Amino acid sequence: MFTFMTITKALADENRVRMLLALDGRELCVCQIIEFLGLAPSTVSKHMSILANARLVEGRQEGRWRFYRLAGDDAPDEVVEAIAWTFRSLSKIPQIRRDSERIKEILTIDPEVLCRTQNRA
DSSP: OHHHHHHHHHTTSHHHHHHHHHTTTSOEEHHHHHHHHTOOHHHHHHHHHHHHHTTSEEEEEETTEEEEEEOOTTSOHHHHHHHHHHHHHHTTSHHHHHHHHHHHHHTTSOHHHHHHHHHHO
């Protein structure tokens, strides 16, 4: 029951769901997620922490960069099923399609440039 409740709480926020969907087939650094949603770094970090706590995403540190990706197939069945259900349920929603296009744009920007720009703001 605990795993289920943790997952549902993590998915109960629109920004977290958008973050999860943005990771479809890719890994993103925190600066790219910040750029995508236009949220403060601390807010993005908190949201990603909640998703990671629910085991929906996995993170890794590379130097000063923090990267996230969807949980792998070795995640608990509830996690794999929750991710699949989320994608099935929302993939055709216009906002998610726009988000996908926005992520493609962001991926053309050097993360180093994004990070420098965000640190000046």
